Structures are given as structure tokens and as C-alpha cells.
Amino acid sequence: MTHGKGKKGGRGAGLRGGRGNAGLLKHKHMYMTKNMPDHFGRHGFKRPQSVIKK
Numbered sequence: 001m002t003h004g005k006g007k008k009g010g011r012g013a014g015l016r017g018g019r020g021n022a023g024l025l026k027h028k029h030m031y032m033t034k035n036m037p038d039h040f041g042r043h044g045f046k047r048p049q050s051v052i053k054k
Contacts, residue, residue, distance in 0.1 A: 021039075024036075
């Protein structure tokens with residue numbers, strides 16, 4: 001049973017382009033921009049407690 005991967009080519013993570021999030025800025029870039037647009041970058045701002053008046 002090869003489960004649709006052939007034989008030698010189905011070993012390891014080379015068939016799927018790496019493991020996990022590998023290559024998100026290279027060969028998986030279109031997948032990332034479509035499905036995970038907020039994955040990279042900084043988001044939001046938390047004000048310091050010393051600045052906030054009570």
C-alpha cells in the first residue's frame with residue numbers, strides 16, 4: 001500500500017515541500033497569503049500600565 005505516493009518519492013517530507021510551515025515565504029507563499037494572512041508581522045499595541053490613569 002503506497003497511499004497514492006508511489007514508492008521512493010513518498011518518503012520523507014520532500015513530496016509535500018517540507019514539514020509544517022517550512023517555505024511559507026518561498027514556495028508556499030500563495031498558500032500563506034490566502035489561508036494565513038496574519039501569520040507574519042506584529043499585531044496590535046498594548047499600552048504600558050504606567051501610562052494608563054486610574
